[in-house]
Amino acid sequence: MNHKELITEIAAKMKLPRQEVERLLDATVAACTKQLGEGKTIGVQSFGNFEVRKKEEHLSVHPATHIRTLIPPKLVVNLKQSNILKDKIKDLPHHE
Amino acid sequence: MNKDKISSQEIIDQVASQLRVSKRQSEEFLKEMVVTIEEALLAGESVKIKNFGTFKLQWNEPRKSVNVQTGEEIILDGYNKVTFIPDVKLKDIVNEPFAHLEPLVLDDDNNEQEQEQESIIEESYDPLHIFTEQASEIKEILSEINALSSKNIENDKIDKNSEGDKELVDVIPDFIADNQSETAKENSETEITNVENNDVTSGNKINIPPVREINVPETSKIETVPEVKNPVTYSTSAEREIVHNEKYRPNETPDELAQPEILSTPDPFTEKVRPNKNNRKGCLIFIIVVLLLTGAFIGNYYLSSATRCWIKYTLLAETNTNKISKASKTVFGWFKDLKSWFIDDTVIDDEIGDFYTALYDPDSAKIKKDTVSIDTIAVVQTADSLQMLFDQHRVYTEFIAEERINEGSRLTLISEKYYGFKDFWVYIYEANLQKITNPDRIPTGTIIRIPKLDERLIDKDNLRCVQYAKQLHDLYVGLE
Structure with a gap:
């Protein structure tokens, strides 16, 4: 499901025009991005927490050429799923 | 991180204020969005939101694990997990604080330096x-060379043998010629033509050997045979048999019947000898040539290698003389120390003076020998004075400093700080025996005193001092 499909689905559920939904979605994404950019964690009820994690610098060695590269630390966004979501998807059959 | 955590409500508020829509609508929208994403995920789909990221279900395979308390092996079931892969834009925004950092490709400079050091060490042993x-x-x-000389002897033997063979070979044709001339004489009674033939053939036989030396055996034979103007074409093996056959046919007397026997006996002999002679001469020439070539080659090679060897030796000798001069310098240094120690002892002083004069002798050869002898004497003397130092009971009354043991403090490091060498920590330990029970584990906060030591005892350049300290080290560490 891509961006457009998501908008269509939400619009159908909320009985709102797609443009309106798109505006809302864009605004939400912008707000979330801003908060995450400030290093804050966003908690979404029954879904999970969007959090910023710091990956420490580490030394990577190219397995073939043995070139050692120092990877600098970086910040990444991670979704820590809530227990409710976990339980929901637990019984999901495994699709290959 | 708790203070940085914001709930969905704040996002709802922000969206509402930004878009000037009611909070209810905004909240409803967010809930619907989450629900829709969940539904899509439960349906096994992935959800992609532009500029934000992708939500995906990830299947984690069942895996083996061990119960920490019981040690039993348990199998953790496979499970699904929602993963979020942030979009490139979000990634960049989040990682802004570290955006300026670039992956650094490390050159193997450190390794190279280490290798250089190693090579230097190797060179020092060179x-x-x-x-x-x-x-x-x-x-x-x-x-x-030994092998070569033995080979030469063997070759000489071979040469002698071959010479002997030559002589034999030389003798044989004469013998054959004699034999055949005899038969020719006997035959001369019956037929003169045959005798002539025979004589000519025998002459041929005698002539052939020198021709063969020019290595044209078969052709020469064939060429010489026609000279006899014999209408019969001779093959090498059948030659004489035909001659013989011609001989017996006219004379079938019992005397002459016996003659073929006599004739036939030398003939195979000559025929056997001839190829041998031929081969041997060829082989001989070949062997001689090969020997000469190899001899010349080997001689050349060893001459060059010998010169190389000689050059190396001269170089080595030079380096050795340099070393010896260095060693003599260090010995001078030791002597100065010795002099300062035994100022009162005039006898030793005089001896040292003698050594000095000996050392300053311009004769380099003498210096070498003298330095060696003096070296040993010096070592013995210093060893003796040190032994006295080592043997006497050490009482620590003077202290130069106090040190507090912190986390990570080591006696060896303290020793290096005050004495300039790690191995002399044993003296600090001796001075603080009441406070330190285990030199490896000193409780933090302990204040130890650093004793003032005799300079001779903590001479890190003196091997004896270091060795003694190591002995003490073994003693104390072994006790624990």
């Missing part, structure tokens, strides 16, 4: 290496 290499080379050369 003279020894060269010496051993040279020793092995010399051994090889000697063994090869």
